[in-house]
Amino acid sequence: MTTSATPRERLLSAAGELFYRDGMGIGVDALCKAAGVSKKSMYQLFRSKDEVIAESLAGSGPVYEAALLPGPDDRRPPRERILGVFERQDLMAAEGNFLGCPFVSAAVELKDPEHPGSVVARRLKQHLTDFFQAELVAAEAEDPGTLAVQLTIVFDGTSARAVVQAQALAGIGTTTAAALLDAAGVK
Amino acid sequence: MTTSATPRERLLSAAGELFYRDGMGIGVDALCKAAGVSKKSMYQLFRSKDEVIAESLAGSGPVYEAALLPGPDDRRPPRERILGVFERQDLMAAEGNFLGCPFVSAAVELKDPEHPGSVVARRLKQHLTDFFQAELVAAEAEDPGTLAVQLTIVFDGTSARAVVQAQALAGIGTTTAAALLDAAGVK
Numbered sequence: 010m011t012t013s014a015t016p017r018e019r020l021l022s023a024a025g026e027l028f029y030r031d032g033m034g035i036g037v038d039a040l041c042k043a044a045g046v047s048k049k050s051m052y053q054l055f056r057s058k059d060e061v062i063a064e065s066l067a068g069s070g071p072v073y074e075a076a077l078l079p080g081p082d083d084r085r086p087p088r089e090r091i092l093g094v095f096e097r098q099d100l101m102a103a104e105g106n107f108l109g110c111p112f113v114s115a116a117v118e119l120k121d122p123e124h125p126g127s128v129v130a131r132r133l134k135q136h137l138t139d140f141f142q143a144e145l146v147a148a149e150a151e152d153p154g155t156l157a158v159q160l161t162i163v164f165d166g167t168s169a170r171a172v173v174q175a176q177a178l179a180g181i182g183t184t185t186a187a188a189l190l191d192a193a194g195v196k
Numbered sequence: 197m198t199t200s201a202t203p204r205e206r207l208l209s210a211a212g213e214l215f216y217r218d219g220m221g222i223g224v225d226a227l228c229k230a231a232g233v234s235k236k237s238m239y240q241l242f243r244s245k246d247e248v249i250a251e252s253l254a255g256s257g258p259v260y261e262a263a264l265l266p267g268p269d270d271r272r273p274p275r276e277r278i279l280g281v282f283e284r285q286d287l288m289a290a291e292g293n294f295l296g297c298p299f300v301s302a303a304v305e306l307k308d309p310e311h312p313g314s315v316v317a318r319r320l321k322q323h324l325t326d327f328f329q330a331e332l333v334a335a336e337a338e339d340p341g342t343l344a345v346q347l348t349i350v351f352d353g354t355s356a357r358a359v360v361q362a363q364a365l366a367g368i369g370t371t372t373a374a375a376l377l378d379a380a381g382v383k
Contacts, residue, residue, distance in 0.1 A: 030307070113356045116359050161357070162357055164353065169297075175314075175318070188375075188376055189376070
């Protein structure tokens, strides 16, 4: 982190890292200490810890999506672009610090679907489904809406497996997604 | 809970409920208060909160499995017995207090695969995969091991969807599992 980052930026950056690594139970004291910001400053910038959670999740969305989704120069056909997401997930899970999809983890930990963080998590999780759906429409799949949800389910179940089993995925997400694409005739 | 329950039973029962409902961050004070047991008694019965987490998860395993898996009198063919798990999951998720698979939630929240609770969660999650695999062997599926893992992934992704979206699953888990069984020729 550069020293020119504002207290707000430092707080959101520390929050994104700590909430993901240690969970939503991290206290405001630990958060402020990691960010090098006083509690007083934090409460001048954010109404509550809940707001910090929601904003830090919203901020991490584009980073996570950039790591998973094909870039603007990717010209592969829809099926390969979809399977590429699962291949990237496989690589991500192989890294030592993978703790699952940050949006699913946030919703699981917050327990309350109306929590501002859960609302952001739901919106960002939908981005992945929207990406799948747009690709499936381009591939002229018969029921792109349902298949996009099914691929999201495979993605999240694969993430859960990585967390629960704590071992390499060995391509199981890609294989499972490919089986569903095959069954739907998406070539 | 009957008043004849021992302090140990009361602690594990309260722990199972509170950890699932409010998360693993629940403090020892709140836990002991809910169980009507002193902290001193708790630490005479369990070495640590981590041990309470692990034992309460282990205790909830059979209850969760009994709610999901077919009973001993179920004589349906393997495919129906497998899909029945997803139908029951659908009903469970439609209940107001569904917060996902307790074993996945525990692993997600604990963050540490070596935590005693994560070790129990991994073992209990494997039971579901083992059930699928035994049914697939009975159905003479070609690669029962891989397909059992894929069905577990669908199960956990569907659970994640219920938590993140906070809306009825409307049979999407069953449909997705059926698509994989169809693709594998399991009739």
